[in-house]
Amino acid sequence: MDRAFDKFSPPLDEVVPGWVEAYAVLLPDSDLQHYEPEKSKGRVVELVSPGPGQAVHVSVLLAASGSPPFPLSQRQNEVGSFLLADGRRVLLVAEPVSVPPHLQEAIECTRQSAQVAALARGLDLADEHPVHPLICVDDCGSRLTVETAAWTVEGSLR
Numbered sequence: 509m510d511r512a513f514d515k516f517s518p519p520l521d522e523v524v525p526g527w528v529e530a531y532a533v534l535l536p537d538s539d540l541q542h543y544e545p546e547k548s549k550g551r552v553v554e555l556v557s558p559g560p561g562q563a564v565h566v567s568v569l570l571a572a573s574g575s576p577p578f579p580l581s582q583r584q585n586e587v588g589s590f591l592l593a594d595g596r597r598v599l600l601v602a603e604p605v606s607v608p609p610h611l612q613e614a615i616e617c618t619r620q621s622a623q624v625a626a627l628a629r630g631l632d633l634a635d636e637h638p639v640h641p642l643i644c645v646d647d648c649g650s651r652l653t654v655e656t657a658a659w660t661v662e663g664s665l666r
Contacts (some may be wrong), residue, residue: 519651526575527599531568534654536607536615539639540564553587558604561612563654569599610645611654618656620644 523529555564566587569578573595580586580601588600606613606661622640642654 523569524579527569527571527578529567530550530570530598532652533566533568534607534611534652535564535566536654536656537562539655539657549643553647555587555602556604559575561607562604563607564602565605567601567603569601571599572595573597614642614644615654615656618654 519528519530521528531624535555537560540555540557548662560565563636571578575597578599578601581603584601586599587602592598618640625640640656642656644652
């Protein structure tokens with residue numbers, strides 16, 4: 509069974525020499541919360557809350573083997589990296605960004621749809637914490653997925 513919720517071809521335009529942004533994930537501040545590492549199925553990465561109306565933008569950057577290091581700006585933090593079998597390097601970079609009003613509205617609509625779908629499947633929102641992706645294209649034409657919680661987040665990192 510194919511469980512992919514999005515399939516795409518990575519862009520060819522380099523963001524800096526040797527590096528392309530293969531994908532991006534937006535994590536709204538309203539959805540960030542403390543997570544107990546012992547409940548995690550993997551490594552938990554702490555992200556600094558950017559504040560109300562903001563989000564953490566995580567870029568999935570891809571470089572060919574032998575490319576120079578990625579030049580991080582002062583606003584960017586490396587949150588992970590790994591090598592692919594073919595020698596390419598993957599770098600995950602997080603930075604705070606403002607969420608435009610039209611995207612805030614789309615996030616809220618997605619959250620409401622996710623709540624309806626989760627409740628229809630009999631999920632306990634407080635226990636299961638289902639999320640729903642909002643897949644779109646950002647202002648630069650790059651693929652963007654917004655990770656939207658189906659539950660109302662209380663005690664977020666705000």
